[in-house]
Amino acid sequence: MNGLDWYTARAAGVVAYALLSAGVLLGVALAGRARLPRWPQFAVTEVHRFVVLLSGGFVAFHVYALLLDRYAHVSLVALLVPGAAGYRPLWVGLGTVALELLAAVGLSNLLRRRLGHARWRRFHYLTFVVWAAATAHGLGAGTDAGSPWLRGLYLVSVASVAAAVAWRAGRVGLRAARAPAPPAHG
Amino acid sequence: MAERSRIEAGRRRVRQAKRALAGAAVAGFAVVLVLARQGHPASGRPASSGVAQPSSSVRAAGYRERDDDSTLAGGSLAPSGGGAPSAASHTS
Numbered sequence: 001m002n003g004l005d006w007y008t009a010r011a012a013g014v015v016a017y018a019l020l021s022a023g024v025l026l027g028v029a030l031a032g033r034a035r036l037p038r039w040p041q042f043a044v045t046e047v048h049r050f051v052v053l054l055s056g057g058f059v060a061f062h063v064y065a066l067l068l069d070r071y072a073h074v075s076l077v078a079l080l081v082p083g084a085a086g087y088r089p090l091w092v093g094l095g096t097v098a099l100e101l102l103a104a105v106g107l108s109n110l111l112r113r114r115l116g117h118a119r120w121r122r123f124h125y126l127t128f129v130v131w132a133a134a135t136a137h138g139l140g141a142g143t144d145a146g147s148p149w150l151r152g153l154y155l156v157s158v159a160s161v162a163a164a165v166a167w168r169a170g171r172v173g174l175r176a177a178r179a180p181a182p183p184a185h186g
Numbered sequence: 187m188a189e190r191s192r193i194e195a196g197r198r199r200v201r202q203a204k205r206a207l208a209g210a211a212v213a214g215f216a217v218v219l220v221l222a223r224q225g226h227p228a229s230g231r232p233a234s235s236g237v238a239q240p241s242s243s244v245r246a247a248g249y250r251e252r253d254d255d256s257t258l259a260g261g262s263l264a265p266s267g268g269g270a271p272s273a274a275s276h277t278s
Binding site: 003006007008010011012014015018019038039040042043046047050051054058144147149150 | 192193195196197199200203204207208211214215216218219221222223224
């Protein structure tokens with residue numbers, strides 16, 4: 001195989017992470033009701049869904065390539081049980097946690113009507129945990145995490161998501177400050 | 187009427203964005219595949235920085251250890267410079 005499975009797993013993981021970061025950014029923009037010129041809300045929602053689905057596809061590709069890779073020797077149990085991997089168990093385990101939570105968030109999207117909007121929305125915040133776990137997984141388990149191009153990708157992703165979350169928090173704070181005070185009781 | 191054309195324009199943008207994103211993802215995959223190949227621990231080519239590779243002194247120490255056990259006479263199998271000797275593959 002000459003390591004092709006390993007390269008494929010790495011590349012699929014990195015692309016999945018980049019897409020997940022883009023999906024998180026779009027999700028934060030949607031939650032904050034950001035107005036993008038010539039982009040109606042439904043269009044941003046569609047692209048957000050597509051990006052996260054594409055990310056899920058690359059995650060599946062990443063996992064499949066790891067299972068095939070004879071160099072990494074990753075078993076199905078190691079991929080499904082956090083901490084069961086022989087290689088860097090903590091960091092690989094974080095990848096497993098991210099994978100399983102991403103699947104759970106995907107499932108919650110399918111059950112959105114049954115869950116109700118408020119519950120679905122609370123559950124959807126798990127995406128931040130998925131993204132944080134994926135970041136730690138990539139930095140800790142990736143053998144080329146120290147290379148400048150990958151460090152650059154992580155830096156841009158973390159900075160962008162942090163900026164988006166700060167923007168969103170600022171908007172929530174602003175809305176709370178503008179809201180009329182509740183009538184005093186008693 | 188204006189509302190309908192705006193929705194239609196939005197749908198068109200979504201289609202274009204999906205195509206662009208899928209294309210960018212595949213292109214990105216190919217680029218990262220090449221970059222990851224350079225950082226493969228078994229490729230013998232170290233990544234540009236950061237990837238832990240055994241230093242030449244560690245490799246040289248390894249050769250020295252093996253040389254201690256070697257039944258071959260002489261010091262021809264233990265270069266101190268760290269470069270892999272051609273005879274090393276025959277003894278390991």
